[in-house]
Amino acid sequence: MTINEHLIQFCGKPVVDFDTNKKIMDPQGEAIRISLNYSEYEDDGLYWEDKLDQLLADPLVEHLESLVIGPWEDVGSQDTEFIVELLVKYKDKLCGLRQLFFGDVIMEESECSWLDHGDIGELWTAFPKLTHFAIRGAGGLTIGEGLGHCKDLRSFVLQCSGLPADVPSDLSTRLSELEHLEIWLGEENYGAEYTIDSIDRLINGDYFPKLRYLGLKNAEKADEIAELIARSKVVSRLRVLDLSMGTLSDAGGEALLKCPHLKNLDYLDLHHHYLSDDMIKKFRSLGISVNLDDKQEGDREEDGTIWRFIAVSE
């Protein structure tokens, strides 16, 4: 599986591509995407910055709440530091911004693992009122130490195929309003350098008193993550636990079932897994809603080795 479709909704709002013919119509009710399409770049010689300039010239831009950063020129070759710089430069124009999706790029535009960012730390001081932040791709990504400036942050999402080493500790900062934390962990071949300990410290460090949704997804080390979850007290406060898109096998399933708080969840998402039918039955009998869709079989080699794959690697 790869990500093949652009966002249709963000934070419950329809996503609308900005172009000069279509002004901002509903600055609170729709999310605006700034993206550079093929013909704008190839035929019209436009750059992403030109598209942003057009947005900044809109009379309603100061009321705009929700922004989606779509493909820029040379996605997959050029990192996004220039976009961070531009957003910071125009932070006064973008003073209404609360919800930001960074990198709505699909596989046909760039490999997910080739989506390079840089140090995005300046965003936190420029936009301290952000309530929702999501980013796709983690190549060269640095969150920095300033995320705690965003005191109203309710949702943080990082979609990637390889989580860099420093991200968990940078996220380990008090965010008293954070309800939704979703991190795609990825695999070593695609840049995953985090440790299980760093995830342990992040989720069990009492940084997020209001956390209701925890997603540790797309993990090559899904079984180890499941073991960690099983011994984590954080689960008792969650409504939703999402360990989907990874390589969860019976070993991880067995460990997870020992978690005493599992039955208190409203929803457990394990879709895209490698669980046996017996294990699936055990999860079904938990008495809570469990998503066990998309069972994977893995590739079996002659010597008996079974290769298991995460959902989004490329």
Place this chain on the structure above:
Amino acid sequence: MRRLVWIGTEGRRLDLFRNTLEQSEYGQSFEGIVVVPFRGVIRGAIELPDVIESGDVVRIESPGKDLELERDLLRLGISCMSDDCDSRGSLSHEDLDALQFDHGLILSQRQWYRGWCRLLNLVDEQLKASAPHMVMNSASEIETLFDKVKCHELFRLAEINTTKLLGPVHGFNELVALMDRNECNRVFVKPAHSSSASGIVAFERSENRQVASTTVEAVSTRGKTSIYNTRRVRRIYDVQEIRTLIDLLGEHNLFAEKWYPKAGLNGKRFDLRVVTVGGECRNVVVRESHTPFTNLHLLNGRGQLQSARAAMGESLWGEVMNSCRRVAGVFSDCLYLGIDVLIGSDMRSHVISEANAFGDLLPGILCDGLSTYEWELKAIQSRYSKAGVNA
């Protein structure tokens, strides 16, 4: 009553067409199909003027996958090779005598194309000397449709949106240089004369990494490396392996075009195959894929036309249909065409990827209740009644 003269091969296409002719109301004015095998024409056993009767409808068909015909076409391709400086991969009479069926093996496509053109010319000449008849798709336009680079040029001249052609590619170094010169990091490399996803490589690179996606596999046996088409899309990360593959494919008249990012639907990428008949857009099929290749031959599923159309919106849909009509206008001697349309990843734009002379094989895909073949027979009926010609 009229006869349909089928110049081609026996097989699935003929069976399906014959079924339509026998069962559809639009086939009622036909008394039957006369089959003229390509091999008979090549060997001189059949002369079309002896076959064609006044008022016949002639359908020149795809050469399909027939090893004996392929061998004949490659043989025909030898005799007109002298003016071609690049003889890499070409096969001699001795090679061809020894040729055995090897599933998926890619043989010299240049040589095949020359043979195919030669056969089309032969058919064209003989038809000119035959009794008055109607050809569904003319031999000369079929020839043009088998030259993707030329089609590209024709689209461009007609100001039809199409993909950006970078140029011919004979090997990996040339490809890299071409990409450097065009500041382009993502390309599709295609053989100029093949159909479906045969021999296509999607190649992308950035500063320190590269990946090629392809159905082609290089297989080395006894010191000789051959390339095969498979139905499986592989991803190759190793630059040496990519180089070997592109160098081998480079023997087959490759060209590179910029990778046009395609839109997604239901979690997959998709494109459209639009069949035009008599200049009008008729049957449309959505082709979906998890890979960069959306061709039907790769066993991809058929998506839901309605959901694709809804996602595109009526304005874009209208633009796409308009482009297809214009493509049909470029090939006015073709009654039908199968046109591949790529929808941009922004779901606001589109380009014509290619047009196919034999792209009307869409069994089960109906438009207003009619199959592609029925639309064609209906168009023939009205053309004849307008012209007042009767057999």
